[in-house]
Amino acid sequence: MNERADADQPERSSLPARDDYYLALAFAAARRANCRGRSVGAILVKGDRVIATGYNGTPEGLPNCLDGGCLRCADRAQFVSGTDYDLCICVHAESNALLTAGRFGASTDGTTVYTTDQPCFSCSKELIQAGVVKVFYARDWHPDPRVSDDYLRLQRRLGAEQVPTHYEIRRVDELP
């Protein structure tokens, strides 16, 4: 090993390089998000291979959220952030990753998820039931306080762990 070359390396994050790599992919996926809400990206990893990726937006073949395709996302005065997800036409990044894996026949059992944002209440349920065993996320998410105990239980079950990141997201409508 060339110790001199190592000494010249800039200081790295305390994360193992592999985790940092998958988190970077999640942030890259988030740049494709087409939703007026947060841009979110998620990567599904199994056996050190990416088996599916996802970002949030309206279902295939429907008008994009940024083009007014989702009533809930377009009217935040009526639909408060973090609530009424059942009335939202946008599919979340984690959910999209699971659905893509299912669509193309990749087992999600025993997978790890890397996501830009802590999974919401609904995605957390789905991830557990799809057999996801670990979640790494960068930005935290807060549930409706009425269900915070249940949400914590879901997060513990997922082994949800926040990791520091230097990555940033620029929305698709903010790109040059």
Ligand SMILES: [Zn+2]
């Ligand atoms: Zn949306």
Ligand SMILES: [Zn+2]
């Ligand atoms: Zn979600």
